[in-house]
Amino acid sequence: MYVTIEIAYLSTKGIRTTFFSEEMDAEKALEIANDFEKWNRAESIQFFDHRGNRWNKKELVSYTEEIVTEPHHVTVFFDAGFDLKTNQAGLGCAIYYRQNHKSYRIRKNIVVSELTSNNEAEYAALFEGIKQIEELGVHHQSVTFKGDSKVVINQLLGEWPCMDETLNQWADRIEEKLETIGIDPLYQDITRKENREAHQLATKALENVEINSHIELEKL
Structure with a gap:
């Protein structure tokens, strides 16, 4: 915190x-x-x-x-790519957190084919990040979510209206999941450069390169 x-x-x-x-x-x-x-x-x-x-x-x-013994100081970077030719979406998320005075990082990507637009893919990438922290055991604390999709960030902040029913359903799903696990979300709009790691994960997913890693980070 x-x-x-x-x-x-x-x-x-x-x-x-x-x-x-x-x-x-x-x-x-x-x-x-x-x-x-x-x-x-x-x-x-x-x-x-x-x-x-x-x-x-x-x-x-x-x-x-x-x-201190639980995962805390959690930050989730998320991004997505959408291929119009194949209607496939690559989802990527990078998660940083602390536990027992140590720092850790999770990298995860997947490719999905049920989505219809890049904006929907961005919502799905965020939802994937939320599922990852739920599996990690993160609960009842603030979590920072960072992405370069102004649509997703501003709609979830309530600053932009959402007229698309599909995106509204994703927003509702995200809010319900966060409420269930007791997460107070802090949404931050960042640049593509700042979101490079999640972007590369999403890109690799579209190339059918699966990444699923969980490591302890060395102290600086």
């Missing part, structure tokens, strides 16, 4: 002010909070998640201790 820190600060001369941090990983936010407490100048320290929910230090410590 990512949070923003709010620190009510009192200087040695009795001047009060409030500091707000940038959004950061909850564990790093706790480290900074501990440093401020050592100076004995912080009158209060509170944390806010992306939904505006307020956390005190004890609550955030408890949360990070509970979730």
Whole structure:
């Protein structure tokens, strides 16, 4: 989980002010909070998640201790390709997460033939990513979904209307699945360059090259 820190600060001369941090990983936010407490100048320290929910230090410590053994800090990159000649779609997703203080990556692609458009394929790729994190055991937390399909991202954010019944059905299916496993989605529109990994997976699927990997990442 990512949070923003709010620190009510009192200087040695009795001047009060409030500091707000940038959004950061909850564990790093706790480290900074501990440093401020050592100076004995912080009158209060509170944390806010992306939904505006307020956390005190004890609550955030408890949360990070509970979730460390489960997959968390999950990010799903998704993309799709659609071949008009064959009516086949290649779906690709790359998933990054942390568990037990280690980082992992899943790469998955599949080819399907039941779809009718590139936009539908993009929705299907996102749904495949959701199925993958469900199999991983991710539940009741925020997950970031990144894709370069403005149609999918903006429709799911409610910023663009969806007039296509097929796409509406996919959106409903996605929302129902996320609700079932307790996922609070954070959708981000990224560039094709930023989404290169998922794009390559989708392309390989259309070339009938199956990729299904799950590895631990080396520490940087």
